[in-house]
Amino acid sequence: MSAPAAEPAEPTAADFKRQLIDLALKSGALTAGVADAAAFTAAPEGHRPTDLLPKAKAVFVVGGAQPRAADWQSPMSSFMEASSTADRINALGLRMANHIERQFGYYALMVPAGIDRGGQPFVSVALAAELAGCGTKSIAGPVLHPEHGFMYYSALITTLNLPVDGPLDEPACPAPQCVEMWEAEGTTPCLATCPIDQGGCLGGRIEDGKIAETRYDRARCTTRAQTYWAPGFQKALGAALDEKDAAKRQMIINSSGFTRTLWSMTYSSVSQSQCFECMRVCPVGHERRELR
């Protein structure tokens, strides 16, 4: 008489993590990683994973959906204003959350792409990407993946206790070329493109090959990255309502600028980010943009 077949072993947390990463990469993600839900001490209270999902253990991050190499080549800045989107990576994040719940039976909550009260993010997805080892913060602001450079990220919070990757040991920024440029000229490509002391958004300092200081004018960056979104719309609306002359008001309301704000608001998911100039000149991942 043969022995009964052994019960299949219960999947371990490492098994779950492997499955999730396989699914993410098969679905088009360029990177995936896990952050410790308790590691978000840099975030203000109320904006940490356990504030959103009580008893959260891990934050699973996926990254990808970069603008294509051809997108960067276009001399038309308005092209990427109206086409670059985090929609695909957010759809993947939601799919992963559903997968954790329906296949593994643990709670999962996708960090929304939208904003909380007062224009604040619910949980900083950029911080999640850093803590999951999917990239490091740059002097320009965006989290850069060491190989792929600029990309979009989505994060989901879960009670599943996944093995943590933790932050990368080596920062992606500054790139060797940027360190060289700093030593020669006292600036980097992104700082030179958008200098805070000359009406731009970015400032900073490199010391011993590492970022020593960053300055970021978020309000000015908003005028560039969200030119035609809600902030731009509100400004145009204010101008229209302030205008006492009916004929001029008509010109404002029917202007191409005001019209573009309405298009961008309704097509928000494909018009979230409307300035890429700091990233256009960034050398991290640049070699992947050189095609035929």
Add this chain to the structure above:
Amino acid sequence: MDAKANPETEPNPAGAHPSPEDATAAIKALASKMGGDVCGIAHVRDWDEFVPEGYRPDDILPGCESVVVIGARGPTAGAWRCPDNRIMEVNGYDFANDRAVHVVADFIERTYGFYAMQAPSLPTGGHQPPFSMMLAAVLAGLGTRSFAANIVLNPKFGLLYYSAAFTTLPLSYDGRLEQNVCPHKMCVATYRAVGKTPCMAACDADDGGCLDGTIDANGEIESVYYDRERCSTRSMQFGINSFQNALNEMIAEDDDDTRRMMINSDFVSRSCGAMGYFKDSVAQCFECMRVCPIGREERKLK
């Protein structure tokens, strides 16, 4: 030589002639494969009893015989646990029900050669939809109406989001559920004890909320009251509604500085954001559903 039509993408007028049973089985299997949690089918004449002319399936697709209804879950169980109500307001769903309905409609046209279309879902005249998905779900046997905002509750999943496809293809029909899903036994007990079910207690019309109702001696719904307009200030709080209301106030404001404060307020900013991200912001109040026991077992995870 003419290029041949691509069988993968072209409608097929000479398609297979399936039996209603075989076609129904194939459609339901496809709906499930595409992420639908439930799928039911109703006959077009079932609408005659409940809906005035102009809002029936064959007013929209002449010759319509059948309505395929697919339901899918919305927020994840994790999202339901969040103490910040804003998470579910902007969480976004994968709309598997919409995706599945498109695939099913394409399948019917390309495989069987019968007309099929997605039923219209967006309102085209104020709050009036051209077609009621909730009624479709009831007639397809996927659930019954509840005290909570007339939401149709599925016996297993509770709150689901529904899409429908109209088709001229005859199918097998599910019929309405025999057993009413609402009220749950626990809600009947609560009502008997305190005069309110959990959903009514959460959003009491007597207390500035949207809901009220009574349960009869048999534990069934006897009467239901639902203030849809108050509910819209809660479930569609930030978006088109709030923007129009705020715009009226802004235009009426004579003082330029005060108007500037209004335009740049968090309220108006969030209204603009919600309009832009409406797909991620379709439902902005869940308080009656949060306390509903139906489908809660499906949301208990580890």
Add this chain to the structure above:
Amino acid sequence: MSFFFVDPETYEKYKDAVLAESQSIQVNYVEHLPPDKRKPGLSDKQIADKLGLDERTVREIRCVGEREFYAIDEYERAAAFKEAQCRAYAEQGLSAITKKYVDRARAAKKGA
């Protein structure tokens, strides 16, 4: 020539009647109630026929009326309601919602 909108006088004259017949306040919509108990709201065309108006005018009156049904401060109240309710349920469960009714029922029993 402008876009179509209803004139304020017509709106004020018919607003209450249109909204009363519409689906703004929904009573006994449940399908399993007997037909004599159900009170479904009317379509714009049905309301128009009943009030002797044209359908487009009824639609405009209904749409404006829906927007104005509650003032903008109701939206602020909605935000406060949801924040409090969601947090209370997360922290205390169902008892946070039903407590005041339980207390009321107890008080009524005591008084009786």
